[in-house]
Amino acid sequence: MTTALARELERLTHSGVHLADPATDLRDREVLDCDGHRVGIVADLLVEPDTGTVRLVEVEDGGVFGIGRKSRLVPVEVLNGDDPRTVYVERPRDEILAVDPYRPAEGDAEEEQYAAVYAAYGVTPYWTRAGG
Secondary structure, eight states: OOOOOOOOOEESTEEEEEOSSGGOOOOEEEEEEEEEOEEEEEEEEEEETTTTOOOEEEEOOBEEEETTTTEEEEEGGGOOOOTTTTEESSSSSSHHHHHHOOOOOHHHHHHHHHHHHHHHHHOOOGSTTTTO
């Protein structure tokens, strides 16, 4: 059964969307877990088109010369760090890599991935929070 979530996010790259806060552009930063182990690189940001608010980051991991590379979404609520080259996920690497890979889709299938990511990280989705 498909649920109509009505959460439209756009990938920042090639979208024409402008960030509400340019300092939240984390693209190309190295992603480390809570223990400092490398997870991947921020490949893109999923942004609310109306507000320019970053909600999820797309992290590419693994692969050799692009073969076997996987993308995973991470909620911004579990990120920290103020280094302009690095961002930390407040979870161990194994937990991050256990999240299903991200596959861009359309409509409800895309939105269901967002809901699954928030559930995997134990974070309340932005669309259910007061003022979300």
